[in-house]
Amino acid sequence: MGNLIERLKQSDIFGELTDAELTDIAQFCHEEAHQENAVLLTEDARAERLFLVESGKLALEKKIQLSKRAKARAATVGYVEPGSVAGWSALVQPYDYTSTALCLEPTRVIAIDGAALREYLEQHPAAGFKVLTALASLIGMRYKNAMDTLTFFLSVASHELRAPLSAIENYLQVMLDRFTGELTEKQQRMLQRSLLRVRDLRSLIGDLVDLARMRPEQIQADFEWFHPGEVGTESFEDVRLAAAEKNIKIKIAPPPQFEKIVGARRRLRQVLTNLLSNAVKFSPEGSTVIFRAWYEPDTLYFEVEDEGVGVPPEDLPHIFEDFYRADNVGDVPGTGLGLSLAKKIMDAHSGAIRVTSPYAQGKTGTRFTAVIPRNLQTPEMRRRQWEQGNTTV
Amino acid sequence: MFGRFGKFGGFGRFDMRILVIDDDRDFVEATRTVLESVPYQVDVAYNGAAGLAQAHAARPDLIILDVIMPGDSGFDICEKLQAEPGLADVPVILLTSLSGSLSAMPTVAVKPVEYIEKPIKPAELLRKVRESVK
Numbered sequence: 001m002g003n004l005i006e007r008l009k010q011s012d013i014f015g016e017l018t019d020a021e022l023t024d025i026a027q028f029c030h031e032e033a034h035q036e037n038a039v040l041l042t043e044d045a046r047a048e049r050l051f052l053v054e055s056g057k058l059a060l061e062k063k064i065q066l067s068k069r070a071k072a073r074a075a076t077v078g079y080v081e082p083g084s085v086a087g088w089s090a091l092v093q094p095y096d097y098t099s100t101a102l103c104l105e106p107t108r109v110i111a112i113d114g115a116a117l118r119e120y121l122e123q124h125p126a127a128g129f130k131v132l133t134a135l136a137s138l139i140g141m142r143y144k145n146a147m148d149t150l151t152f153f154l155s156v157a158s159h160e161l162r163a164p165l166s167a168i169e170n171y172l173q174v175m176l177d178r179f180t181g182e183l184t185e186k187q188q189r190m191l192q193r194s195l196l197r198v199r200d201l202r203s204l205i206g207d208l209v210d211l212a213r214m215r216p217e218q219i220q221a222d223f224e225w226f227h228p229g230e231v232g233t234e235s236f237e238d239v240r241l242a243a244a245e246k247n248i249k250i251k252i253a254p255p256p257q258f259e260k261i262v263g264a265r266r267r268l269r270q271v272l273t274n275l276l277s278n279a280v281k282f283s284p285e286g287s288t289v290i291f292r293a294w295y296e297p298d299t300l301y302f303e304v305e306d307e308g309v310g311v312p313p314e315d316l317p318h319i320f321e322d323f324y325r326a327d328n329v330g331d332v333p334g335t336g337l338g339l340s341l342a343k344k345i346m347d348a349h350s351g352a353i354r355v356t357s358p359y360a361q362g363k364t365g366t367r368f369t370a371v372i373p374r375n376l377q378t379p380e381m382r383r384r385q386w387e388q389g390n391t392t393v
Numbered sequence: 394m395f396g397r398f399g400k401f402g403g404f405g406r407f408d409m410r411i412l413v414i415d416d417d418r419d420f421v422e423a424t425r426t427v428l429e430s431v432p433y434q435v436d437v438a439y440n441g442a443a444g445l446a447q448a449h450a451a452r453p454d455l456i457i458l459d460v461i462m463p464g465d466s467g468f469d470i471c472e473k474l475q476a477e478p479g480l481a482d483v484p485v486i487l488l489t490s491l492s493g494s495l496s497a498m499p500t501v502a503v504k505p506v507e508y509i510e511k512p513i514k515p516a517e518l519l520r521k522v523r524e525s526v527k
Binding site for chain 2: 159168171177
């Protein structure tokens with residue numbers, strides 16, 4: 001028992017407890033040995049026991065499924081080394097988000113009965129405070145490690161992946177523009193297809209980086225006064241060539257007059273370009289896409305309507321989820337990220353994005369509506385308002 | 394099709410010298426191909442120090458300079474150019490891979506400076522080159 005108390009004292013979360021407190025807790029402990037690949041905890045389930053690792057190593061994993069059709073894969077989100085613990089949800093209720101704990105090698109642990117430990121800590125608040133303080137610090141450190149990993153990934157994705165693709169795209173464009181000599185029809189076609197695929201890949205990386213780092217505060221920090229008509233025009237220009245290639249007519253129906261609003265100009269252009277691009281991608285040749293905008297007293301609306309394949313009813317509730325692609329997309333290229341990013345952008349604007357499909361009796365097609373409030377504030381406006389509110393007269 | 398007379402009307406500018414500074418050799422190769430088609434005279438360097446040395450050896454009429462490079466960044470090179478009396482007024486086009494807000498780039502002391510985003514479109518590059526040396 002004396003030895004067990006010493007071992008508990010060496011751990012991350014019990015180090016501040018007195019010998020008397022550790023003697024009490026030792027009653028809820030027993031030692032276990034697990035083989036490599038043994039699973040001690042299952043993700044998204046509440047842990048029954050807290051595990052203090054004595055030797056060996058645990059991997060904390062979460063399942064990631066990139067699309068409905070893809071196989072779910074385990075991604076490692078952290079490690080538990082000797083002296084540290086896994087299974088915090090055994091102590092903290094309610095819990096929200098837990099990982100699978102997998103033994104990476106033969107691992108010896110001290111398993112602590114979660115219910116018994118919880119009850120003890122409730123009855124001994126001083127000990128409870130020390131343990132939960134240590135636990136909060138541990139989880140904070142794991143969060144920091146996850147952020148460091150994410151930051152590393154983002155910096156790699158941002159530059160190391162984009163730079164080679166940029167070089168490839170440059171070469172392809174230079175060849176297609178005949179700077180290196182004439183091309184046969186077949187060469188032209190293959191180079192054009194290669195350019196398209198490289199651009200898709202670059203776009204995917206851009207979307208992934210956006211998805212990983214897009215937070216509402218960052219979008220709101222970019223709020224400025226801008227002319228929404230200009231953004232609408234830019235989005236139209238973004239898709240004009242793709243529409244022309246399919247002989248799709250884009251009919252524009254603006255309001256009688258545009259008035260300036262506050263928002264993240266670049267991000268709203270991203271939303272409108274995404275909606276128009278989807279409309280063109282999923283519409284048949286020769287069809288019409290309608291791009292309209294109108295004001296109500298408190299809101300600006302942008303709407304894109306197409307005559308395309310529509311969204312099946314069972315896919316409609318999921319269409320704004322990350323990586324979600326409806327079942328009827330066929331071989332139309334896409335990442336399934338455009339609409340989820342659009343939704344995040346509209347949420348950051350305290351607005352909304354809505355889908356209706358079909359929107360008219362007897363025809364296929366989809367209508368997307370972006371709703372932007374007209375009462376948003378730039379960072380400068382918020383700062384001035386705060387200052388006025390804090391000025392003593 | 395355009396041969397020696399360049400893509401934009403056959404008025405070669407071989408007296409005009411452009412220095413391209415970028416650690417990405419493929420980008421330099423692609424850019425040199427486009428510029429030499431006009432034809433402009435093109436010097437290249439693959440890092441900031443070599444670029445400054447080349448600029449001293451043969452004063453360019455325009456510098457095309459990558460922002461992100463090992464060692465001195467494009468902004469560092471711009472500051473050094475500003476400090477050199479013979480090179481301070483050479484126009485600079487800065488190449489950036491950051492998507493979206495070019496307006497988020499820091500204001501650089503050297504004037505004139507233009508920005509262009511990678512991957513570049515050859516026609517846009519040639520347009521910016523013509524505008525920068527007007």
